[in-house]
Amino acid sequence: xxxxxxxxxxxxxxxxxxxxxxxxxxxxxxxxxxxxxxxxxxxxxxxxxxxxxxxxxxxxxxxxxxxxxxxxxxxxxxxxxxx
Numbered sequence: 274x275x276x277x278x279x280x281x282x283x284x285x286x287x288x289x290x291x292x293x294x295x296x297x298x299x300x301x302x303x304x305x306x307x308x309x310x311x312x313x314x315x316x317x318x319x320x321x322x323x324x325x326x327x328x329x330x331x332x333x334x335x336x337x338x339x340x341x342x343x344x345x346x347x348x349x350x351x352x353x354x355x356x
Contacts (some may be wrong), residue, residue, distance in 0.1 A: 329354050
């Protein structure tokens with residue numbers, strides 16, 4: 274999927290580069306390239322995902338007992354967990 278940044282008549286080079294960096298950061302292209310730089314065994318990838326899931330579950334559990342955290346924050350985190 275190509276990334277296309279269209280230039281306005283008033284835009285300069287710096288603003289185009291800034292917009293391009295924002296698009297790249299949102300699409301996680303750089304992170305995927307870094308992850309694929311070296312081969313990782315599928316079991317290692319699954320272990321990392323399991324550790325991240327456990328950390329998120331623990332964080333949700335702790336946040337449920339705090340007073341100043343809204344229900345919407347916890348809902349977003351549980352949605353990320355179920356993804």
